[in-house]
Amino acid sequence: MEAGKKNCSYCAEVIMAEAILCKHCQSDLRQKIRIPPGWPIPSENKMGRVGKIVVGLTVAITLYLAVGFYVSNTSQDKESMQAREAAEQCREEIDSYSGPAVGKSIIAEVCRKLEDDLRKGLSRVP
Ligand SMILES: [Zn+2]
Structure with missing residues (x-):
């Protein structure tokens, strides 16, 4: 490779080492960390991520409590429907x-526990 040049990390064409925008594929080369697909958009700040986890947790806990309430306050038919x-x-x-994935896995975990509890709760009823 010639001095002062590099390969574009997106299209692999040779471009100037100082380039911040690939002339071949127009990719923004200033961004050094490549975000794997499925991740939150890069512009999201850390507070936003934490906020989303908190929101996810709140939703999960609310669901968990709501179902616990239904399980202890409804008849068996209604209960299984609610479950x-x-x-x-x-x-x-x-x-x-x-x-972020961590928030999703927390909700998934709560859902699993919730379904487990529901099954146990239903099997206790004579
Ligand atoms: Zn390129």
């Missing part, structure tokens, strides 16, 4: 969650 609804809602929550 299915809650589990469905929980899965929808995971699907629509756009925050």
Whole structure:
């Protein structure tokens, strides 16, 4: 490779080492960390990520408490219906969650526990 030149990390064409924008593929070369697909957009700051985790946790805990309330306050038929609804809602929550992976896995974990508890709760009823 010629001195003062480098390969574009996106299209692999030879470009000036000082280039901040690839002349071949127009990629922004200032961004050194490449974000793997599926990650939150890079412009998101750390507070935003933490905020999303908190929101995710709040949703998960609210769902958990809401279902606990239903389990202890409804008849068996209603209870199993509510249980299915809650589990469905929980899965929808995971699907629509756009925050970092850690927040998603926390919600998924709570959903699993929730479904476990529901199954146990239902099997206790004679
Ligand atoms: Zn390029």
